[in-house]
Amino acid sequence: MIITRSPLRISLGGGGTDLPSYYRKHEGFLIAAAIDKYVYITLHDTFQKEIIIKYSNTERVQRLDEIQHPIIKEALKLLNIHSENFELASLADIPAGTGLGSSSSFTCALLKALHTYNKSFVKPDDLAEEACHIEMDLLHEPIGKQDQYISAFGGINCFTFCKNDQVKTKELNISKDTLYNLEDHLLLFFTGYSRSASNVLKEQDDKSKKNDTSMIDNLHFVKELGYKSKTAFEHGDLEEFAHIMNVHWEHKKQRSNAMSNDRINTWYDIGMKNGALGGKLIGAGGGGFLMFYAEDNKKLRKTMAREGLQEVRFRFDFDGSKVVTIS
Template sequence: MSVIYSRAPLRISLGGGGTDLPSYYSEHGGYLISGSIDKYVYMLTHTVFQKRYRLKYNQMEEVDAPGDVVHPIFREALSRHWEGSPLEIAVIADVPAGTGMGSSGAFTVCLLKSLYLARRRSITPGALAERACEIEIDVLKEPVGKQDQYVSAHGGICAYEFGTDGSVTVDPLEIDDRTMRQLRNNMLLFYTGEARSASKVLSHQVKQSAANDQVMLENLHRTKEMGHLSRELLEAGDLEAYAELMHEHWENKRKRSPGMTDERIDTLYTLARRSGCIGGKLVGAGGGGFLLVYARHPDDTRQAMAAAGAAELPFDFEFRGAIGNEAI
């Protein structure tokens, strides 16, 4: 039992995204709908015969102690949640970082899951998510929200309510089989060809929320309302109305911060709408990554987006959340 396998899913936000940042929910409470998908961050952790820490991601580090690690999440997770001998950890993911599907949160959740398994300790999804949030938000001071960590830890399609005291309530949606089949068939993801730093995009929102900027707060209040309405429509199976709400959600979101969109993204979204998409939006903070659309005629949309050079990422929803194996 010397090799630990762990994986944590990425996610697509389905309504209310942006209200999970402490700068907003600590005063007003937040609410969003999000679903984990079958695209993952994977890790292999080797626990024996290691003289130094060897970390393999898009770079490679070899150091004597956790405090010497350059990668901030690796450094803080190992410093706080590992007391054993040196480890070798290799990371790979289904999609590039900076593409709007919560890869940083999934990375942190996946790493902590592997460390707890290596210590032969169990941890609940809620505790796993909170420890990941602590590292990213409290320790590293990243201007990010709690959505990514919670969705990755829990899996499924859930409503997440963020209390002013920092508490998080997780409530799985009750979506019938017919509606799930329609979502799988008509909801499509396309890569815009741009990666971006979520922290840079979100820093403006954090600053304006903290300054009690009324335009920003009204935007986020409406976003939270759309989170509640998204749940109602998804559970009712009214997907065309939900898709129309996606369009409103995107129009509202693009007003929130500079850098939320660009000419390439606007062109792709216009092409998608002309091909029969009712609505859509960028997943994640904005500024690049993946465009999520709800298409009346999926094949027509695929053809239009392929002609524009936007590759599709086929996906399904997943319902397991972060998992691991004690031995391979």
């Protein structure tokens, strides 16, 4: 029995500049943090010649080429897994489609399990690149690279996405006091809306490929906000970070009409009037989680609870993708 896990993530600045349609021309930059909410993969051999795969659906097949789940199918091919008597299952702390990078966390946890099955060691950057290759090159999803990298590495990292497709990873220079304050004052509330990141990101991707001036200028500005967030963290100025989040959210909404809706905008405004200094919608947009930096945690929690929004409390994860157990 092999059990692996990979963390979900939140973006702290520069989100959206990790798509190839942008960074291959202009270079991208963002800050992301892994949180202690996970996707788990279990993998073990069975005695009969049968492949059992459990996720939101259950597959029972006799041959590898009969597997329907696209990521699992490509991962098995990539790592040259030929066994046809195993059971693989996935579990997650948070539902898919909520903006926390669950699809890429799934891919990283899956690859980590398969490498362990093959008795091969994989470095975080290689794991992330394998996940990117499956999702972006093989399955042609119009997504970026931040989810795979932060899930593989864990922690709070600055990522530079180079024009030649290389990714430079550097740990954010943040003091312990600032880190603990950030952890205590960031709050996540589920909007109740789930969506496909690919659908929301496709508009951004298409416009970037066409060199749409408004989209490129928007992403240039958001990248600069990422650098400003880095400076705010390094100086321990979390109020400035909260202000930057507000500016980021206003520009993020301009990328697509599907980025937000009236309910989300109303909740955001209510949060800002009831204890929050800054906030934004996490992920590609269209649903998922509202994240606030709160000056008054208690007031914001009570207000959001009255609005019917469920809070998900979290801490940062510094392990990244890891093997939980082998037996």
